Amino acid sequence: MREANMTADLEAPLPAGQEDYAIQCRDVCRSYGKLKVLSNLNLAVPQGHIYGLLGPSGCGKTTLLKCIVGTLKISRGQITVLGKPPAFPGHDVPGRKVGYMPQELALYNEFTISDTLTFFGRIHGLTSKETQARMNFLIDFLDLPQKHSLVRNLSGGQRRRVSLGAALLQNPELLILDEPTVGVDPVLRAKIWQHLVEIVKTGKVSVIITTHYIEEARQANVVGLMRNGCLLAEGPPEAVMKQHSATTLERAFLQLCQTSDQISSKRGSSPQGGPLENSQSFESSRDESQPILAVGLAAKDEIPKYTADWKVRARHLLPKWRNIAALMIKTLVRMKRMPFSLCFQFLLPVIQISLICLCVGGDPKGIHVAVVNNETSPSSFSQSLLSFLDNSSVHQVPLSHKDAFEGIYNGEYWGVIGFGKNFTSYLTKRLLYRQVSRDVVDGGSVHVWLDFTSKIQTILYQLLLNKCFYNAFVDHQWSSMSYLTALPIKFEEPIYGSQNTDFTTFVTPGAVLSITFYLAVGLTALSFVLERKEGLLDRCWVAGVSSLETMLAHLFSQLFVISVQIILLLLFILLVFKMPNEGSLVLVIILIVLQGVTGISFGLVISSAIDDEQNANQAALGIFYPNLILSGIIWPVECIPYPLRYLSLALPQTYASEALRCIMYRGWGLSQMMVWRGFIVTLGWNTFFLILATVILKLRT
Numbered sequence: 001m002r003e004a005n006m007t008a009d010l011e012a013p014l015p016a017g018q019e020d021y022a023i024q025c026r027d028v029c030r031s032y033g034k035l036k037v038l039s040n041l042n043l044a045v046p047q048g049h050i051y052g053l054l055g056p057s058g059c060g061k062t063t064l065l066k067c068i069v070g071t072l073k074i075s076r077g078q079i080t081v082l083g084k085p086p087a088f089p090g091h092d093v094p095g096r097k098v099g100y101m102p103q104e105l106a107l108y109n110e111f112t113i114s115d116t117l118t119f120f121g122r123i124h125g126l127t128s129k130e131t132q133a134r135m136n137f138l139i140d141f142l143d144l145p146q147k148h149s150l151v152r153n154l155s156g157g158q159r160r161r162v163s164l165g166a167a168l169l170q171n172p173e174l175l176i177l178d179e180p181t182v183g184v185d186p187v188l189r190a191k192i193w194q195h196l197v198e199i200v201k202t203g204k205v206s207v208i209i210t211t212h213y214i215e216e217a218r219q220a221n222v223v224g225l226m227r228n229g230c231l232l233a234e235g236p237p238e239a240v241m242k243q244h245s246a247t248t249l250e251r252a253f254l255q256l257c258q259t260s261d262q263i264s265s266k267r268g269s270s271p272q273g274g275p276l277e278n279s280q281s282f283e284s285s286r287d288e289s290q291p292i293l294a295v296g297l298a299a300k301d302e303i304p305k306y307t308a309d310w311k312v313r314a315r316h317l318l319p320k321w322r323n324i325a326a327l328m329i330k331t332l333v334r335m336k337r338m339p340f341s342l343c344f345q346f347l348l349p350v351i352q353i354s355l356i357c358l359c360v361g362g363d364p365k366g367i368h369v370a371v372v373n374n375e376t377s378p379s380s381f382s383q384s385l386l387s388f389l390d391n392s393s394v395h396q397v398p399l400s401h402k403d404a405f406e407g408i409y410n411g412e413y414w415g416v417i418g419f420g421k422n423f424t425s426y427l428t429k430r431l432l433y434r435q436v437s438r439d440v441v442d443g444g445s446v447h448v449w450l451d452f453t454s455k456i457q458t459i460l461y462q463l464l465l466n467k468c469f470y471n472a473f474v475d476h477q478w479s480s481m482s483y484l485t486a487l488p489i490k491f492e493e494p495i496y497g498s499q500n501t502d503f504t505t506f507v508t509p510g511a512v513l514s515i516t517f518y519l520a521v522g523l524t525a526l527s528f529v530l531e532r533k534e535g536l537l538d539r540c541w542v543a544g545v546s547s548l549e550t551m552l553a554h555l556f557s558q559l560f561v562i563s564v565q566i567i568l569l570l571l572f573i574l575l576v577f578k579m580p581n582e583g584s585l586v587l588v589i590i591l592i593v594l595q596g597v598t599g600i601s602f603g604l605v606i607s608s609a610i611d612d613e614q615n616a617n618q619a620a621l622g623i624f625y626p627n628l629i630l631s632g633i634i635w636p637v638e639c640i641p642y643p644l645r646y647l648s649l650a651l652p653q654t655y656a657s658e659a660l661r662c663i664m665y666r667g668w669g670l671s672q673m674m675v676w677r678g679f680i681v682t683l684g685w686n687t688f689f690l691i692l693a694t695v696i697l698k699l700r701t
């Protein structure tokens, strides 16, 4: 039924002659930068045939196969696979009609053989019964170890056979096999060839296979001998051998190469490029792009232009939940196989937020301060004042004037507190009389010398002394007249927050968002990089998984991880560190989850755009500090100079941190601009990153 629908989707019936060829390549060119790998290559794989693609290492075989399956775009020319160009809307190539075994192993190391085949079975829409039946056959046929063996524990040859099994799984109409027999023993090699010969006999299956063992390709129905990006010859193996009077394919190939070299060198020495004589005349006068002994007329046939109507195109773009589910199950299985890594991922945010709450914003402890007290009486004001200093914060070291200053210059003390010998009487005079001499003012003051190299420490120290003097000492000595020493400024009850709000309270909301964001970036930044490197991304794409599906599957499965992380984070900040939350917990959770999605989507952008782990890591780490500092998480945005502040406001976490603070500490809801602005900016970044990542991934596969 599905097949019938699909056929109906395709616009016009295939032109006469097209259905006879599983693959047609016409004037195909492909370069990597300046390196021209395929030049005007023409090739035709007849339906129901095995096509052996032979050639020396580096001649462009793998490149050609990648162009055929559509993972590489061609620079010029035309390719049709099973009647339509690869990736044509509504076409099943890529999809279940094609089985592709890339040159790389392209297997998930944490999977068992059974997981691997089940994963590809799900993508191809096989029922579990069908997958099981095929799995049993393939394990037996490919002489694989037990199906519960982990891929990472298999030998090189066994892994290649699992990879071949994945290509054969859904009984595809077209098999594209890149060196399937490398590392396989001769008995099994013969068995694989025998199987290929059998499946093509039905006439419904076609195979294109590359191999370095030229002689084994004699079992192919057609061979193409490739060199320097062109086909030197194409035809049945016997015909190729006969034409070159060779007893082996290898010899025939050698002769073709020699002839080709001679022609090239003669062309080089004969500027006119006139026809060569005798035996070489055929070779030299022939069209370079046409192989000797072309299989049929396919190479000359006109390949029509294909079009698809908008409905088919629209349906082609829609993600398939089956594929998304298969990819998500894959990620969850991989996570299950790495329990320690998963636990670490869950615990990391808790460790980070605990460290922030414990180490950032607290009062100083154990500061060594030298005390030079020239008053000796135990009932003096200086002694009383010093007794109110918090001993856990300040460790007082009584010293002489000389030793105290020597100590502070040597960095032993953060400050010196000094009292004159008449401090008690002068301070009393200062408070009781309206007019006193300068000496009385000076002698009735506590003199403090501080090391100002640590600004924050100094501020905290000043606050501590003020608190000690005003709140404790003055209150104790002159409770009814304490206003005499106070500044004529009164701080009323706070509108929001409390008088005791510390720096930790300011930092925590931004830190929670930042931790969620960066852990999500870390989870995803390498996901495509590694999968691309191992050929898994291409393999899944050929199996019919689109870029959008890959992206959504990653997003959903990582959402599971960040959800657990967020629950643990909130439990810690609200219950263990007792951060206030005056607003809606639902809004808090939604905002943090959305920031996690921003992190995931930004990680996906990195991972789609960058090919190698080191660069991807550097990109993720490189934005960490600028973003942390510019987002007003550690220090308020209001302190950032213009025009940097504009940049700061455009970043994903600036308005979001502000919104989270407003929800948690002011109890505001979505009706307040400062709250909804945080949500809108976060959603905007999410959409932008996801679209960008999908586009980059699509352009690169």
Ligand SMILES: Nc1ncnc2c1ncn2[C@@H]1O[C@H](COP(=O)(O)OP(=O)(O)OP(=O)(O)O)[C@@H](O)[C@H]1O
Pocket (backbone or CB within 6 Å): 032, 035, 037, 055, 056, 057, 058, 059, 060, 061, 062, 063, 064, 103
């Ligand atoms: N991603 C790439 N970027 C740049 N050059 C590349 C890339 N992939 C392949 N090449 C170059 O293209 C040429 C053809 O490579 P290709 O892998 O197609 O050869 P091959 O015939 O399959 O070789 P082998 O039999 O050794 O696998 C080689 O010179 C190779 O260095």
